[in-house]
Amino acid sequence: MRVYDIIRKKRDGLELSRDELAHMVAGYTAGRIPDYQVSALLMAVFFRGMSEEETVHLTEIMLNSGTLLDLSDIPGPKIDKHSTGGVGDKTSIILAPLLASAGIIVPMIAGRGLGHTGGTLDKLESMPGFRTSLSLTEFKENLRRAGLSIMGQTEEIAPADRKLYALRDVTATVDSLPFIASSIMSKKLAEGIQGLVLDVKVGSGAFMKTKEEARKLATTMVKIGNSVGVKTVAILTDMDQPLGKTVGNSLEIKECISALRGKWPDDLREVTLTLAAWMLKVAASIHGETFHFAGRDVAGLEEYRKGLEDLINNGAAFTKFVEMVDSQHGNPEAAFKPGLLPSAKMTKQITANREGYLVRLDAEKVGRASMLLGAGREKITDAIDHSAGMILNKKVGEQVKAGEPIAMFHYNDESREREAEEIFLSGIEIGPDRTQPGSAIIEVIQ
Amino acid sequence: MRVYDIIRKKRDGLELSRDELAHMVAGYTAGRIPDYQVSALLMAVFFRGMSEEETVHLTEIMLNSGTLLDLSDIPGPKIDKHSTGGVGDKTSIILAPLLASAGIIVPMIAGRGLGHTGGTLDKLESMPGFRTSLSLTEFKENLRRAGLSIMGQTEEIAPADRKLYALRDVTATVDSLPFIASSIMSKKLAEGIQGLVLDVKVGSGAFMKTKEEARKLATTMVKIGNSVGVKTVAILTDMDQPLGKTVGNSLEIKECISALRGKWPDDLREVTLTLAAWMLKVAASIHGETFHFAGRDVAGLEEYRKGLEDLINNGAAFTKFVEMVDSQHGNPEAAFKPGLLPSAKMTKQITANREGYLVRLDAEKVGRASMLLGAGREKITDAIDHSAGMILNKKVGEQVKAGEPIAMFHYNDESREREAEEIFLSGIEIGPDRTQPGSAIIEVIQ
Numbered sequence: 001m002r003v004y005d006i007i008r009k010k011r012d013g014l015e016l017s018r019d020e021l022a023h024m025v026a027g028y029t030a031g032r033i034p035d036y037q038v039s040a041l042l043m044a045v046f047f048r049g050m051s052e053e054e055t056v057h058l059t060e061i062m063l064n065s066g067t068l069l070d071l072s073d074i075p076g077p078k079i080d081k082h083s084t085g086g087v088g089d090k091t092s093i094i095l096a097p098l099l100a101s102a103g104i105i106v107p108m109i110a111g112r113g114l115g116h117t118g119g120t121l122d123k124l125e126s127m128p129g130f131r132t133s134l135s136l137t138e139f140k141e142n143l144r145r146a147g148l149s150i151m152g153q154t155e156e157i158a159p160a161d162r163k164l165y166a167l168r169d170v171t172a173t174v175d176s177l178p179f180i181a182s183s184i185m186s187k188k189l190a191e192g193i194q195g196l197v198l199d200v201k202v203g204s205g206a207f208m209k210t211k212e213e214a215r216k217l218a219t220t221m222v223k224i225g226n227s228v229g230v231k232t233v234a235i236l237t238d239m240d241q242p243l244g245k246t247v248g249n250s251l252e253i254k255e256c257i258s259a260l261r262g263k264w265p266d267d268l269r270e271v272t273l274t275l276a277a278w279m280l281k282v283a284a285s286i287h288g289e290t291f292h293f294a295g296r297d298v299a300g301l302e303e304y305r306k307g308l309e310d311l312i313n314n315g316a317a318f319t320k321f322v323e324m325v326d327s328q329h330g331n332p333e334a335a336f337k338p339g340l341l342p343s344a345k346m347t348k349q350i351t352a353n354r355e356g357y358l359v360r361l362d363a364e365k366v367g368r369a370s371m372l373l374g375a376g377r378e379k380i381t382d383a384i385d386h387s388a389g390m391i392l393n394k395k396v397g398e399q400v401k402a403g404e405p406i407a408m409f410h411y412n413d414e415s416r417e418r419e420a421e422e423i424f425l426s427g428i429e430i431g432p433d434r435t436q437p438g439s440a441i442i443e444v445i446q
Numbered sequence: 447m448r449v450y451d452i453i454r455k456k457r458d459g460l461e462l463s464r465d466e467l468a469h470m471v472a473g474y475t476a477g478r479i480p481d482y483q484v485s486a487l488l489m490a491v492f493f494r495g496m497s498e499e500e501t502v503h504l505t506e507i508m509l510n511s512g513t514l515l516d517l518s519d520i521p522g523p524k525i526d527k528h529s530t531g532g533v534g535d536k537t538s539i540i541l542a543p544l545l546a547s548a549g550i551i552v553p554m555i556a557g558r559g560l561g562h563t564g565g566t567l568d569k570l571e572s573m574p575g576f577r578t579s580l581s582l583t584e585f586k587e588n589l590r591r592a593g594l595s596i597m598g599q600t601e602e603i604a605p606a607d608r609k610l611y612a613l614r615d616v617t618a619t620v621d622s623l624p625f626i627a628s629s630i631m632s633k634k635l636a637e638g639i640q641g642l643v644l645d646v647k648v649g650s651g652a653f654m655k656t657k658e659e660a661r662k663l664a665t666t667m668v669k670i671g672n673s674v675g676v677k678t679v680a681i682l683t684d685m686d687q688p689l690g691k692t693v694g695n696s697l698e699i700k701e702c703i704s705a706l707r708g709k710w711p712d713d714l715r716e717v718t719l720t721l722a723a724w725m726l727k728v729a730a731s732i733h734g735e736t737f738h739f740a741g742r743d744v745a746g747l748e749e750y751r752k753g754l755e756d757l758i759n760n761g762a763a764f765t766k767f768v769e770m771v772d773s774q775h776g777n778p779e780a781a782f783k784p785g786l787l788p789s790a791k792m793t794k795q796i797t798a799n800r801e802g803y804l805v806r807l808d809a810e811k812v813g814r815a816s817m818l819l820g821a822g823r824e825k826i827t828d829a830i831d832h833s834a835g836m837i838l839n840k841k842v843g844e845q846v847k848a849g850e851p852i853a854m855f856h857y858n859d860e861s862r863e864r865e866a867e868e869i870f871l872s873g874i875e876i877g878p879d880r881t882q883p884g885s886a887i888i889e890v891i892q
Contacts, residue, residue, distance in 0.1 A: 003616075004616060004617075004618055007617060007618040008618040011489070011492065011618050034481075034482075035480075035481070035482035036480075036481035036482045036484070036485040036613060036616070036617060037485070037616060037617055038482070039482040039483070039485050039486040039489075040485040040486065040488065040489045040617035040618065040619065042486065043457070043485075043486045043489035043490055043493075044489055044492075044493075044618075046457065046490075047489075047490075047493040167482060170449075170450060170482070170483060171450075171453060171482060171483055171486035172450055172453040172454040172457050172486065172490075173486065
């Protein structure tokens with residue numbers, strides 16, 4: 001098997017066999033195949049794509065390049081959720097304790113923010129002391145004790161994916177559907193889960209700008225998951241405007257704490273509860289349809305949803321959150337006193353220049369403005385300011401008066417505030433007529 | 447200027463500026479830009495192509511990465527010819543001494559054979575003692591003394607092209623029109639020539655399989671040459687069947703010696719004289735239309751051609767050939783006694799299995815069969831057997847009887863003779879009706 005022939009085959013639009021893909025990936029991971037040949041193959045895949053079969057094979061090869069967590073000795077259904085990334089997307093931090101309080105084991109390996117998008121690990125680390133860098137033993141210990149744990153990718157999980165990702169990152173081959181799908185899935189499937197709910201974001205702030213693209217990515221990932229025996233469902237959700245009313249790490253944690261205490265914006269509630277109810281539906285294929293929680297039996301999506309709301313209202317989900325913070329070395333007091341979370345020295349109100357209805361609140365522009373305020377990173381090695389970001393006073397469809405605040409910027413470094421404001425305002429549109437925002441939930445793919 | 451952005455720009459189908467191309471090529475040649483980023487760019491160019499302007503820029507950048515020969519102190523027009531490669535294509539070896547005997551300076555940097563195609567350097571080296579590895583000083587000395595010299599690419603000529611070619615060779619990005627055009631032209635334009643005639647081969651044994659592709663390559667190279675002030679003309683010639691009646695290094699040299707003594711097959715004469723006459727026409731733009739040789743004045747393509755035939759018939763071209771062999775350390779006696787050239791231990795006659803007319807003599811198949819007999823190399827590092835190859839008894843359009851010889855194989859290693867025979871026969875077709883072979887000269891592009 002010659003590397004040259006494999007590159008050429010893909011270049012010419014032919015399908016690679018499992019053996020050919022394994023030869024490339026294993027050879028590269030072991031240092032036998034040089035990076036310059038692999039990057040030529042990556043670019044050929046960028047142009048030619050991969051069949052679903054090739055993508056499944058690539059995922060399995062990367063998955064099996066590292067450790068697969070075995071959670072079979074922990075009782076209960078093991079279900080995770082993954083989002084393709086967006087702006088203000090803090091659902092994981094609400095949903096993990098919520099599901100754990102419903103008896104689901106949630107082993108979540110999460111990521112960091114990059115560019116205009118935020119990352120769960122960065123948000124959690126804005127809580128004083130919170131550690132996301134755990135050993136697999138600690139991770140499993142947390143799962144056994146509390147039913148949930150959220151950590152970053154370790155060296156042992158899918159090393160081939162990590163090495164390939166690093167090469168994609170410098171060769172402009174990140175934005176390729178089969179690579180995105182296989183990279184996400186190789187990490188998720190290593191978690192020892194039985195079910196997975198994917199939140200595939202669509203819109204200006206998402207990687208997938210159109211429903212068609214999102215549907216294709218979702219379908220591919222659902223096929224990959226199911227083909228290796230993990231019951232997988234994907235839900236397309238809106239990312240044309242940010243999710244919820246905060247963007248930025250400690251600001252989003254405050255919003256999560258408020259949500260876990262029952263006070264949350266409609267879109268955030270809608271997306272979080274839909275994903276959580278689907279996680280239960282996926283768990284039902286292992287556990288049986290009926291769950292018992294918050295003092296009663298629940299069966300079916302509608303009842304799951306109501307039951308989950310009960311777990312918010314009776315404080316069970318919040319208690320799980322506190323337990324998670326505690327077991328990952330965070331200060332649980334911060335959950336009770338959000339004032340203990342880092343806050344920025346400076347704030348600035350951004351106001352409407354005219355009266356009307358908010359017609360557009362471009363998620364990418366909001367994300368990019370937040371990044372400039374310090375909340376995000378341009379390169380993966382950049383440091384972030386956990387307290388920076390913004391609170392959104394208005395969402396699409398709401399009425400605004402001239403001079404009324406649309407957002408409050410939070411920042412410590414004013415050097416790029418002006419630029420942030422310009423980008424933010426370029427993403428805002430106020431019109432004379434009320435536009436109903438699109439539904440937060442677009443479509444379910446299973 | 448970020449390398450990532452340059453890769454991405456080309457990936458997205460945009461045109462790169464001269465500065466961006468220079469940044470990549472200079473950075474790579476100097477070792478500042480890693481090969482894995484360059485190979486991603488190469489593959490992106492494979493898919494997106496390059497505009498004529500980009501291709502001209504790339505050529506100039508590669509050309510200026512090394513030494514440009516200065517031949518201005520040698521009197522006479524300096525004209526070269528280059529072929530895109532084929533099977534049995536020995537025109538350079540006849541044409542260089544022929545032109546030199548007409549007073550043209552021919553500074554020829556030639557290449558080696560690979561796969562089914564042969565190379566001028568390999569053919570010349572089949573003559574005992576002949577050296578193609580010369581210093582630029584020796585090369586220039588030969589030109590001053592004899593008016594011609596043929597040598598291999600040196601370290602000083604277009605080093606950026608050499609480095610990029612090596613990377614293209616292992617990343618399946620050789621077969622890309624802008625790279626082929628710029629690679630050829632960057633080497634040719636370093637020769638210090640004033641005019642260039644390109645022989646762009648079309649057909650089964652050529653890189654360009656169709657006239658459309660060949661025309662595109664020819665047009666691009668003509669634009670590049672003229673844009674840097676070298677008068678350039680391209681001639682599309684047929685490579686559906688091999689050129690002449692021999693394939694293989696010493697066998698082809700024997701055919702060249704015979705041709706220089708006035709005995710040559712029609713197609714070889716037609717292609718060689720057409721290219722040679724066009725070289726004079728190109729030279730005329732520097733020298734003036736009228737040349738004086740073989741005792742009379744000649745002007746215009748038709749007369750150039752007749753005058754060149756006179757130089758064959760009166761022995762002047764042959765004498766120049768002997769002079770070249772002598773000045774490149776070969777044994778000039780071999781020109782008079784071709785029996786001194788290496789000959790193979792074994793021969794095998796390949797005969798027709800039916801009566802009729804030869805309808806097809808597939809150049810690629812013939813080239814591949816010759817390679818298997820030892821005449822060529824699969825990889826650039828393989829050794830070749832100078833005496834191996836074949837003599838073709840029949841060409842397309844000729845009548846054959848059942849059992850009559852079509853070809854005579856020459857070889858020393860019989861291990862792959864059977865395979866060679868199978869491939870050869872798969873390229874042969876004998877039919878009941880006489881097909882006229884296509885004209886050897888297809889089109890002139892200037």
